[in-house]
Amino acid sequence: MHSRMSLLHSLATDNEKKMVLLVMDGLGGVQGADGLTELEKAQTPLMDRLAAESELGLLSMVDVGITPGSGPGHLSLFGYDPLSWSIGRGILEALGVGAHVGAGDICARGNFCTVGSEGIIVDRRAGRIPTEESAKVVKKLQDAIRSIDDVQVTFYPGLEHRFVVVFSGEGLCEEVNDADPQKEGLPMRWAVAQNEKARRTEEIINAFIKEVWDVLNDEHPANGCLLRGFSSAPHIPSLGELYKIKPVALATYPMYRGLASLVGMDVRDAGETLEQLFHAVGTYWDDYNFFYVHVKYTDSRGEDGNFSEKVRVIEDVDRLLPKILDLRPDVLAITGDHSTPAILAGHSWHDVPLLLWSPYARRSGAAEFGEKSCAQGNIGHMQGEKLMGLMLAHSLKLNKYGA
Amino acid sequence: MHSRMSLLHSLATDNEKKMVLLVMDGLGGVQGADGLTELEKAQTPLMDRLAAESELGLLSMVDVGITPGSGPGHLSLFGYDPLSWSIGRGILEALGVGAHVGAGDICARGNFCTVGSEGIIVDRRAGRIPTEESAKVVKKLQDAIRSIDDVQVTFYPGLEHRFVVVFSGEGLCEEVNDADPQKEGLPMRWAVAQNEKARRTEEIINAFIKEVWDVLNDEHPANGCLLRGFSSAPHIPSLGELYKIKPVALATYPMYRGLASLVGMDVRDAGETLEQLFHAVGTYWDDYNFFYVHVKYTDSRGEDGNFSEKVRVIEDVDRLLPKILDLRPDVLAITGDHSTPAILAGHSWHDVPLLLWSPYARRSGAAEFGEKSCAQGNIGHMQGEKLMGLMLAHSLKLNKYGA
Numbered sequence: 001m002h003s004r005m006s007l008l009h010s011l012a013t014d015n016e017k018k019m020v021l022l023v024m025d026g027l028g029g030v031q032g033a034d035g036l037t038e039l040e041k042a043q044t045p046l047m048d049r050l051a052a053e054s055e056l057g058l059l060s061m062v063d064v065g066i067t068p069g070s071g072p073g074h075l076s077l078f079g080y081d082p083l084s085w086s087i088g089r090g091i092l093e094a095l096g097v098g099a100h101v102g103a104g105d106i107c108a109r110g111n112f113c114t115v116g117s118e119g120i121i122v123d124r125r126a127g128r129i130p131t132e133e134s135a136k137v138v139k140k141l142q143d144a145i146r147s148i149d150d151v152q153v154t155f156y157p158g159l160e161h162r163f164v165v166v167f168s169g170e171g172l173c174e175e176v177n178d179a180d181p182q183k184e185g186l187p188m189r190w191a192v193a194q195n196e197k198a199r200r201t202e203e204i205i206n207a208f209i210k211e212v213w214d215v216l217n218d219e220h221p222a223n224g225c226l227l228r229g230f231s232s233a234p235h236i237p238s239l240g241e242l243y244k245i246k247p248v249a250l251a252t253y254p255m256y257r258g259l260a261s262l263v264g265m266d267v268r269d270a271g272e273t274l275e276q277l278f279h280a281v282g283t284y285w286d287d288y289n290f291f292y293v294h295v296k297y298t299d300s301r302g303e304d305g306n307f308s309e310k311v312r313v314i315e316d317v318d319r320l321l322p323k324i325l326d327l328r329p330d331v332l333a334i335t336g337d338h339s340t341p342a343i344l345a346g347h348s349w350h351d352v353p354l355l356l357w358s359p360y361a362r363r364s365g366a367a368e369f370g371e372k373s374c375a376q377g378n379i380g381h382m383q384g385e386k387l388m389g390l391m392l393a394h395s396l397k398l399n400k401y402g403a
Numbered sequence: 404m405h406s407r408m409s410l411l412h413s414l415a416t417d418n419e420k421k422m423v424l425l426v427m428d429g430l431g432g433v434q435g436a437d438g439l440t441e442l443e444k445a446q447t448p449l450m451d452r453l454a455a456e457s458e459l460g461l462l463s464m465v466d467v468g469i470t471p472g473s474g475p476g477h478l479s480l481f482g483y484d485p486l487s488w489s490i491g492r493g494i495l496e497a498l499g500v501g502a503h504v505g506a507g508d509i510c511a512r513g514n515f516c517t518v519g520s521e522g523i524i525v526d527r528r529a530g531r532i533p534t535e536e537s538a539k540v541v542k543k544l545q546d547a548i549r550s551i552d553d554v555q556v557t558f559y560p561g562l563e564h565r566f567v568v569v570f571s572g573e574g575l576c577e578e579v580n581d582a583d584p585q586k587e588g589l590p591m592r593w594a595v596a597q598n599e600k601a602r603r604t605e606e607i608i609n610a611f612i613k614e615v616w617d618v619l620n621d622e623h624p625a626n627g628c629l630l631r632g633f634s635s636a637p638h639i640p641s642l643g644e645l646y647k648i649k650p651v652a653l654a655t656y657p658m659y660r661g662l663a664s665l666v667g668m669d670v671r672d673a674g675e676t677l678e679q680l681f682h683a684v685g686t687y688w689d690d691y692n693f694f695y696v697h698v699k700y701t702d703s704r705g706e707d708g709n710f711s712e713k714v715r716v717i718e719d720v721d722r723l724l725p726k727i728l729d730l731r732p733d734v735l736a737i738t739g740d741h742s743t744p745a746i747l748a749g750h751s752w753h754d755v756p757l758l759l760w761s762p763y764a765r766r767s768g769a770a771e772f773g774e775k776s777c778a779q780g781n782i783g784h785m786q787g788e789k790l791m792g793l794m795l796a797h798s799l800k801l802n803k804y805g806a
Contacts, residue, residue: 003486004466011469360746362433362440362753362774378461378754378778386467393468393752400750401465402472402485403495 005079005242008389008398014244017330017395020281020291021387023077024317025070025256026299026340028352028371032307038298038342039353040370041307042314046321047334047355051369055361057379058351058371059387061338067349073337074259078239078292079388085236087262088174090229094164095258097156101233106172106201108227110163111180112137115213115224119188121181125161126222137222138163144215148208165208165227172232173198179209180226191227205230238264239290243392248287250280251294260292274316278323285327293324302340310342331394332357333387334369351381358394408482408645411792411801415646420733420798422648423684423694424790426480427720428473428659429702429743431755431774435710441701441745442756443773444710445717449724450737450758454772458764460782461754461774462790464741470752476740477662481642481695482791488639490665493632497567498661500559504636509575509604511630513566514583515540518616518627522591524584528564529625540625541566547618551611568611568630575635576601582612583629594630608633641667642693646795651690653683654697663695677719681726688730696727705743713745734797735760736790737772754784761797 029038061068061076062083071092072082094107101107112134114123129137135157142155151169158164175198179191190209193202209225216223239247241264249260250270257267266288270280274295281291295317301310324332332355339350353374366373382390392398432441464471464479465486474495475485497510504510515537517526532540538560545558554572561567578601582594593612596605612628619626642650644667652663653673660670669691673683677698684694698720704713727735735758742753756777769776785793795801 007466007469007486360433360744360751360753363438364778365438365775376779378774380461380778380784382467382784389466389468390752391468393470398468398470398752400470400472402475402489403492 004386004389005237007401008079008392009242011398011401012243012392013397013399015395015397016289017397018285018289018291019245019331019391019395020293020324020329020333021077021391022293022295022324022332022334024295024298024314024334024336026302026338026347027336028339028341028348028350029302029310030341030343030348030350032343037371038302038307038310039314040368040372042311042318044314044318044369046318046325048368050332050334050357051355051364051366051373053361053363054355054357055379056364056366056369056374056377057354058374058377058381059335059354059384060351060381061384065349067347068338069347070255070337071259073384074256076384077335077337077387078263079242079385080236080263081385085234087234087259088229088231090231091233092255093158093229094156094166095262096255097158097164098254098258099154099156099164099166101166102168103233104170104172105166105168106174106230106232107164107166108205109229110165111226111228112161112163112222113224113226114221115188121184121186121188121224121226123221124180124184124226128160129222131157131159134158134161134163134222137216137219141212141215145208145211148204148211151204153208161222167204171200173201174230174232176202176205176230178228179205180228201230233262236263240264243388243397245290245397246288247290247292248284249292249294250277250284251292251296252277253294253296256294256296265292274320278320281324282327298336299340302342303345305342305345307342330358331391333391335387352384354379354382354387356390356394360394407789407792408640410804411482411795412645414801414804415795416800416802417647418798418800419692420800421688421692421694422734422794422798423696423727423732423736424480424794425696425698425727425735425737427698427701427717427737427739429705429741429750430739431742431744431751431753432705432713433744433746433751433753435746440774441705441710441713442717443771443775445714445721447717447721447772449721449728451771453735453737453760454758454767454769454776456764456766457758457760458782459767459769459772459777459780460757461777461780461784462738462757462787463754463784464787468752470750471741472750473658473740474662476787477659479787480738480740480790481666482645482788483639483666484788488637490637490662491632491634493634494636495658496561496632497559497569498665499658500561500567501657501661502557502559502567502569504569505571506636507571507573507575509570509577509633509635511568511608511634512632513568514629514631515564515566515625516627516629517624518591524587524589524591524627524629526624527583527587527629531563532625534560534562537561537564537566537625540619540622544615544618548611548614551607551614554607556611564625570607570611574603576604577633577635579605579608579633581631582608583631604633636665639666643667646791646800648693648800649691650693650695651687652695652697653680653687654695654699655680656697656699659697659699668695677723681723684727685730701739702743705745706748708745708748710745733761734794736794738790755787757782757785757790759793759797763797
C-alpha cells in the first residue's frame with residue numbers, strides 16, 4: 001500500500017457524516033471567443049452560491065500535461081495514484097459493456113472477423129457489421145457455447161464487430177498473448193501463454209476460438225473471431241476497508257458502475273436519465289455515507305465538440321442540484337474526472353475545476369464556480385488523488401497525526 | 404539523510420545574517436459569520452505592513468487533509484519530513500513536563516495506581532489523585548530512589564495521577580513492552596523485553612517498579628505505579644550541523660523547548676509571559692543566528708473554541724513585534740505549526756498562513772496578513788519542511804547548486 005493511502009487508512013475513523021462526490025465527466029473546458037469556458041458560460045446560480053462558501057482549486061489527475069483516460073481519471077478521484085494502480089484496457093472495455101469480471105476471471109476484447117480458406121484472416125472486423133447484427137451473432141454463440149472444459153463463458157455484445165467475453169473458472173491466468181494476427185491477409189495467430197502458469201488458459205482460449213469458428217461456419221462475413229487484451233480484475237484495496245466508509249456508486253453508464261465496483265463500491269440502480277440519477281441519491285441516502293454520482297453527458301457533448309450543448313448539460317445539473325442539497329450532505333465535492341474541452345472534441349490534459357463545500361471550508365470568496373475562480377481558489381493546484389483524503393478530513397473522519 | 408536535507412546541507416555556508424522563525428501555535432483558522440478568520444479579524448497593523456513587503460503562502464505541514472500533532476508540525480517547520488522522522492508519544496509527554504532526555508536515556512509515562520491484595524491493579528489511575536498530591540508523591544519517590552543498579556532515575560511530576568520517569572545509564576534499550584495490565588481487576592503485568600538486547604532494561608524497570616511500590620506501601624490510594632511507552636530520544640541530525648547555523652529556542656512551554664532541543668537547538672530562558680518571551684529575543688540576540696520563538700496562546704484559545712480571544716492573542720503579538728523588528732533581523736518568518744480554528748476547538752488539517760520577510764522577498768502586493776492573502780501569495784502552497792531551506796536562501800546562506 002502506498003504511503004498516503006496507508007497514512008489515511010491508519011487515521012480513518014467511522015462517523016455519521018455523509019459525503020457526496022458529484023463527478024461531471026469531462027467537466028473542465030477551454031474558453032470560446034468571449035473568453036468563457038463551458039462551465040463559466042453556463043448559468044449556474046446554485047453552484048455559484050456554493051462556490052462562495054467553498055474551497056476551490058484545480059485538480060491534476062495524473063501529472064501536468066497528461067491527458068487521463070476514464071480509468072486513471074476515476075482512480076485518481078477515488079484516491080488511488082493512477083501511475084501505481086492501473087486498469088487494463090480489456091477490463092475497461094468489459095466494464096463498458098456492463099460485463100461482470102469477478103476475482104479470478106479473465107476477460108478479453110473480441111472482434112468478429114472474416115476467415116478465408118486455410119485460416120487466413122481476410123477481414124479483422126468482418127466488414128464492421130452493424131451493431132444489431134453483431135448482437136444476434138453474440139446471442140447465437142452464447143446459446144451454443146456455455147463452457148469450455150469446466151470454464152464458464154459469458155458473452156457481452158459491443159458496438160459493430162466488437163464483443164467482450166469473460167472466462168470464469170479455476171486457475172486462469174491473464175498472461176497470454178493476443179489471438180490476433182494484427183494484419184489482414186495473414187494466417188490466424190493463436191493465443192500463446194507467456195509462461196507455464198498460463199498454459200491451461202492458452203488451451204481454453206484456443207479451444208474457445210475454434211468452437212466459435214465452428215458455430216459461425218455458415219455465417220458471412222462474421223464467420224470467426226479474434227481475442228485481445230486478456231486481463232483479470234486488478235487487485236485494488238477497497239474504499240470501504242481503506243477509509244471505514246460505506247460507498248455507493250450512482251451512474252447511468254456501465255463503465256462507471258464497473259470502475260466503482262472495482263474499488264469496492266456498492267452499485268445501485270440510478271435509472272437512465274439525469275433526473276433519475278439525481279433522484280437516486282435520495283433513494284439510497286440512508287444506506288450509505290459516501291455517494292459517487294456520475295454525470296456522463298458533459299463529456300459526451302464535449303467529445304461531440306458541442307460547446308453550447310455541454311453548457312446546457314451543466315445548467316441541467318445545476319437545476320437538479322437541490323435534490324442533493326436538500327439531503328444536507330456534510331461534505332459535497334463537485335468536479336470532473338478530466339477535462340473535455342469542446343474545442344478539442346476529446347479528453348484533454350487541462351486541470352479540472354473543483355468545488356469542495358463543508359461547514360469547515362475555508363472560503364475563497366469567489367463569486368462563481370469556474371476555471372478562473374478555481375485557479376484563484378485556496379486549494380490551489382492539487383493532485384486529484386488527494387481529494388479523497390481532503391473529503392475525509394472535512395467530514396472529520398481522520399484522527400490527528402502524531403501527538 | 405533525506406535528499407532535500409542533504410542537498411541543503413551540501414550547499415550551506417556560514418554568514419552573519421540573523422533569522423527569526425516566529426511560530427504562533429495553531430495560527431491558521433476558519434472564517435466566522437462575517438467571512439473573516441481569526442488572523443484576518445485581528446487588527447495587526449505591523450504584520451499587515453510586513454505582508455506588503457513579504458512573500459506569502461500557505462504551508463502544508465504533513466499532507467493534504469492531515470491534521471498534524473505538535474510534534475509533526477514542528478518537525479516540518481524545522482525542515483524535517485514528518486513522515487520520515489517521528490517523535491514517540493512517551494518522548495513528547497516527557498518533553499511536555501520539562502524532562503531532559505539525553506542520548507541513550509529511556510523515558511516512560513507513569514501512572515500512579517492502586518494495588519490491591521496479591522498485586523491486583525484495582526485502580527489504574529489511583530482515583531485520579533489531584534496534581535498537588537501527585538507532586539508530593541513524586542518528591543517522596545525522588546528522595547527515596549536515586550538509582551537502580553547504576554542507572555540514574557529522574558522523576559518529573561505531571562497532571563493528576565501522571566508522571567514521567569527518565570532512566571539514564573549505559574546499554575539501555577527502549578524495546579520493552581508496557582508494564583501495565585491495561586484493564587483493572589487484573590494482576591500486574593510486568594515489563595517484558597522484546598529482544599535479548601533489552602533484557603537488562605526489563606530487569607531495571609521491574610526492579611524500579613517494585614521499589615516504587617515498596618516506598619508507597621503505606622500511601623493510599625497511590626500505592627503503586629504503572630509504566631508505559633518506553634522510548635529513547637530519536638536520533639535526529641542537529642540543525643546546527645545540517646545548516647551551519649547557531650539556533651536557539653525561546654518558548655514559555657516545556658514541550659516546545661523539548662522539541663527544539665531534540666533538533667539540537669540551545670534552549671534559553673524565555674520567561675513566562677508574552678512580554679518576557681519577546682524581550683528574550685533581544686537578550687540573546689548576539690549569541691545566535693537562528694531564533695525560534697514560540698507563542699503558545701493562539702493555540703490554547705483556539706482549543707478553547709474562543710474566536711475573539713484567539714484574535715486578541717494575535718493582536719498582542721502584533722503589538723510586541725517591534726521587540727523583534729527593532730533588532731533588524733535579516734529574515735523573518737511568521738507562521739504556525741498547524742491550524743487550530745476556534746470553530747473546531749482543536750488542531751485541524753487546514754494549511755497554515757506564512758509570511759516571509761527579507762530584503763530579497765518577492766513581494767505579493769498584499770494589503771494584509773491573512774489566509775486569503777496567503778492563498779494568493781507568491782509562494783503558493785508549500786510543504787512546511789521546505790520553509791527552513793527558503794529561510795536559509797533568503798539569508799544568503801546557500802551556495803549555488805551546480806555550475
